[in-house]
Structures are given as structure tokens and as C-alpha cells.
Amino acid sequence: MRTVFHEQLDALNRSIADACGLAGRALECATAALLQADLSLAEDVFTHHDHIVNLASRTEGDAFVLLARQAPVAGDLRAVVAALKNVADVDRMASLALHIAKTARRRHPGHALPEDVHGMFTEMARIAVTISDNAKSVLLAGDPDKAKQLRRDDEAMNRLHQHLFVVLADPQWGHSIATAVDVTLLSRYYERFADHAVEIGRRVIYQNTGSITAHGTG
16 A cells, blocks of 8 residues: 555656646746747746646645545655645746736737846746756655755845845836836746745755755755
8 A cells, every 4th residue: 555655646746846847838938928028928828827737736636635545644644745735836836937927918019127137037037947947856856955956046046136126226227117016026926936946845855854954944
């Protein structure tokens, strides 16, 4: 019975990992829509989102079936609960990518972002996609050492997010209040996307080491 349980748990984690990778692709597509003011790319994100939501829903259902049929305890129970929390984090990552696409669509045919912050958002997107891809690998391998890298990547994201506030506070900022609001919200979406991936890594570390401080968080 335990062998069957762990095979089913592995299948759960593979599904979550697949959804995590899809969230990264959705964010990549949303960023392209944002920077290029491309309506068709923005609409593609809605398709990505529907796919991720359906996958997450099926995975969540499988987790509840596993709880009901296998009645896991102790470490096995924690693993299923962690899987459920990971599903929620991936679902939120997909929603944040969708928010970015919605902003691009709302401002079309104009650009939501002024050209002078394109470079920063390009880098934020690169970091976010890297984090989601690494979170996928961490889920598949259960590697706590690789999970720690998620936190280091997230620190780079946080620095960019904070620097944007410096840019917005500069007296030379020559754009409208509406644009400043868009920049602030969009930056927050990228920052939160990374945070949810980091939470997945934190759980992997805890499951494999029993430590919640190994992640480097306070």
C-alpha cells in the first residue's frame, strides 16, 4: 500500500511541476504581450491560464482522493498537504501572469510600460521564468540544495522591484500617474510570482531536511 501511495504522490508532484512550467511559459507570453503591445499574445495567456487551472483542479482532486483512500499519517500526510499548498501557489502564479496579460490588453493599442523601464521588466521576466523552471525541477527531483537557489534568484527580483520605486520617485520621471500605477502593479505581479515559486522550494526543503531555516528566510 505504501508503494502505491508513493507512486501516486510522485504523480501528483509531476502534475504540479508541469503546471509550474506552464505558469512560466504564461508569464513569458504575458511579458511579450506587455512589451510589444501585442493583443494576440495577451489572448494566448488566457488559453495558458485555462489549461493550468484545469490541470491544477485535477491535481487537487487527485490529492483529496489520495487523502481519502490512503489515510496517510505523519510524513506522508505532510507530503500530501504540501502538494495541495503547492497547487495553490502554482494556481496563483498563473493568475499573476494573467493579470499582466490583462494590463497589456487593457492598454492596447498603447503600451502599458514606458520604453525606459522595458529593460528592467525584461530582466524581471527572465528571473521569474528561471525561478518557475527551477521550481519545476525542484519538485521533480526533491532537491533541497537546488531549492535554496530559488531564494537567491528571488533576492535579485526583490532588488529590481525596489529599484523601480527609486525610478518612480525620481523628479525626472516624465510619465503620467496612470503609467506610474501600471508600473507599480506590474512590478508587484512579477515579485509575487517569484514569491510563490520560492514557497514551493521552501516546502521541498522542509520535507527533505526537516528544517525551515535552511531556506535562509527569517
